[in-house]
Amino acid sequence: MGRLRIDRLTGPPGPLTDGAGRVLALRCHTAERAIARLVGLLATPDLASDEALLITRCSSVHSLGLRAPIGVAFLDHQGAVLRVVDPLPRWRAVGARGAASAVEARAGVLAGLGPGDVLRVAGPA
Secondary structure, three states: OHHHOHHHHOOOOEEEEEOOOOEEEEEEEEEOOHHHHHHOOOOOOOOOOOEEEEEEOOOEEEOOOOOOOEEEEEEOOOOEEEEEEOOOOOOOEEEOOOOOEEEEEEOOOOOOOOOOOEEEEOOOO
16 A cells, blocks of 8 residues: 555655745645546555645545545635644545635644635645
8 A cells, every 4th residue: 555655646745835825735746647636645644743635626625534534625726725624533534616726635734724715835845
């Protein structure tokens, strides 16, 4: 199952920042390919505190089978936050109408965000 870890399914990670330039995660992996979006964090044992996952073309996520608690922020096409669920309750599915992508991070990392905040993932650090 190790070859399905998200860091092996995506390209080099880049920093995830908010609109004020504050770094929320130093290493944000971007799941654009179908296999990476499908697998997500399922084969990743635990996200480090400086790690996140941006899932493109995603309007809902679940925590079924995840080993560690996560938080999620749903974004529109411009990267503006539509909804934040942090922490995401175990064994639940959540979504946001109009979401174009979702950011998953260790529980607590996204808790301070609210609707309208903008998130960006820069090129590899």
